Amino acid sequence: MPVYSDKVMGHFMNPRNVGEIEDADGIGEEGNPVCGDMMTFYIKVNDSRLSDIKFKTFGCGAAIAVSSIVSEMARGKTLEEARKITPALVAEELQGLPKNKHHCSNLGAQALNKAIDDYLSKQGKPVKTRRREKRNG
Amino acid sequence: MHSAKTMEKRGFAATSVPVDGYGLVELDELAKSIREDTIVVSIMHANGEVGTIQNIKEIAKLLKGRGIVGHPDNRLPGNASFCIEFIEGEGMLMLLSSRGIAASSGSACTSKALKASHVLTAMRIPPEIAQSSLLFTLGRDNTEEDIEYVLETLPPIVDRLRQMSPLYAKFLKKQSGGR
Numbered sequence A: 001m002p003v004y005s006d007k008v009m010g011h012f013m014n015p016r017n018v019g020e021i022e023d024a025d026g027i028g029e030e031g032n033p034v035c036g037d038m039m040t041f042y043i044k045v046n047d048s049r050l051s052d053i054k055f056k057t058f059g060c061g062a063a064i065a066v067s068s069i070v071s072e073m074a075r076g077k078t079l080e081e082a083r084k085i086t087p088a089l090v091a092e093e094l095q096g097l098p099k100n101k102h103h104c105s106n107l108g109a110q111a112l113n114k115a116i117d118d119y120l121s122k123q124g125k126p127v128k129t130r131r132r133e134k135r136n137g
Numbered sequence B: 001m002h003s004a005k006t007m008e009k010r011g012f013a014a015t016s017v018p019v020d021g022y023g024l025v026e027l028d029e030l031a032k033s034i035r036e037d038t039i040v041v042s043i044m045h046a047n048g049e050v051g052t053i054q055n056i057k058e059i060a061k062l063l064k065g066r067g068i069v070g071h072p073d074n075r076l077p078g079n080a081s082f083c084i085e086f087i088e089g090e091g092m093l094m095l096l097s098s099r100g101i102a103a104s105s106g107s108a109c110t111s112k113a114l115k116a117s118h119v120l121t122a123m124r125i126p127p128e129i130a131q132s133s134l135l136f137t138l139g140r141d142n143t144e145e146d147i148e149y150v151l152e153t154l155p156p157i158v159d160r161l162r163q164m165s166p167l168y169a170k171f172l173k174k175q176s177g178g179r
C-alpha cells in the first residue's frame, strides 16, 4: 500500500459529504482512463453558489480522499471559484499525493467541473470549458 | 512465465495457453498448441493468487506417449481469493489494515503500474471486477479466531465502501427498476 499523508488518511477514514442529492441541479460523472475508476459529483446551486455538494466514488484510497476534500473545498463557493479548484491545488490541500496517484486528483476536479457544466447546460447557459486550466500528473 | 521468456531468448519457441474464467487451462487450446517438436509443457498446478488447481490428470493424458515432459509447478497455498463487486481493492486493504488485518489485492489501483494482476487479466475477468480483488493468505501462525475476526470485520467494511460506490448505486437502481 502506498504511504499517504495524514490528511489523506483522515479524509479516507472519514470522508465528508458522501452520498447523492436526489434533486441535484447538476451531476458530473468522470471515469478514470488510467485504472478504470469512477467518481460522481452532485451539486445544488443557490444564487450561483454551491449550496450543497455530495459525491460517490469507486476508486482507491486517494480517490476517496480527493473527492472528500474537493467537496469541502467547493462547498459555499461560487461556480467561478469552484472552477479554479485544480488537481494541483487538491493535491496540495491533501499534503501531497504519491507520484502514481496524481491522476486520482484529476478525477476529482474534472467530475466537479462536469457537474457545473451539467448545471449550466440545464439552465440553458453557455458552458465554459476549462482547457486553460493546468493539468497535473 | 519468466523462465519461458528466458527460453525464448535462447532460441526456443514458447506458446502461452489461455485459461478460462476460473483460471483453468483450456484443454482444447492446449491440445492445439502442442507441436511435433514440443518438449516441455509447464503448468502452474495451484495458482498462488487465485488458488485455481489445474486438472493435471487430463493434461498428463494429452502428453502421454508424445515424448513431452510435464512440468507442474506445484504449490498449494492456504489462500482465499475473492472479487467483491462494486468496490476497489486498495480501499478494502486500507480499512482492513486499520483493523489489524493484512491482505492483498490484484486491483489496478493497488499496483505500482496501475494495471490489474496478469492472473486476473488472463482469466478474462472484466476490469471493474478485477478492481475488487481481495486475497487472504493463511500463515502458519494464523488461528481459527483470526478467521472469525476477518469474517466479522470484513462485511461492515464492504458495506461502508459500497455506500460510497457509484457502481453499487447504479446496480441497486437497476435492480429496483425490475430488470
Ligand code: FES
Binding pocket: A032, A035, A036, A037, A058, A059, A060, A061, A062, A063, A100, A101, A104, B108, B109, B110, B114
Ligand atoms: S483511483 Fe485507481 S489509483 Fe486512484
